[in-house]
Amino acid sequence: MRKSYRVKKESEFQRVFETHNSVANRKFIIYQMAKPGQKHFRVGISVGKKIGNAVHRNWVKRRIRQTLLEVKAQIKPDVDFLVIARPAADGLEMPEVKKKLVHALKRADLLNEK
Template sequence: MKKEFRVKKNKDFQEAFKNGNSFANRQFVVYSLRKPDQEHFRIGLSVSKKIGNAVTRNQIKRYVRQAFHELENELNQKFDYIIIARKPVAEMGFHEIKSSLIHVLKLSRVLSKHKAGYNEKQ
């Protein structure tokens, strides 16, 4: 994921927590904050040490980034997204993580209609 697609600064995370809308399911909490002056979305990831060791946490982050990369044409581009992973994510594979993210993004109404052929397990 390119640098311009990432939220890195603590100030940006805190702004999303304070002013953004939050939606959650068992696996993820997603904060979305509208940024009208932005050309494309940005994502920030938070995976706690409680979830697993560094290898597990980095794998989860790679899976989430890849899921967002595959969904980028269907996401509302004028938002910052902060994704917080919860404990059940540690035992999930890529397709389960993507399915869970699609579910929570649909709840937050930032995901346009997803491809009809995709089989969701939520």
């Protein structure tokens, strides 16, 4: 993802957390904050140490990023959101990651219906 699509600063992460607007399934938690007038969505990805070592955490992050790239056109533009991987997300293959993450995004009402 390009830099303009990322939530990177700690203060930006905290601002999204403080909205307390979250949705979860067994693999992912989605926190979101509306940002009216924004050109495109911004996303932050967090994978904790409960997932495993750095290799496992980066493996999960790559799959999350790839899924977001594949559904990028469907994601609503006026929102900042965080994707937090739960420990159960470790070891999932790409199709399963996509299925579970899209499910969480739909529950959070972040996807435009085609």
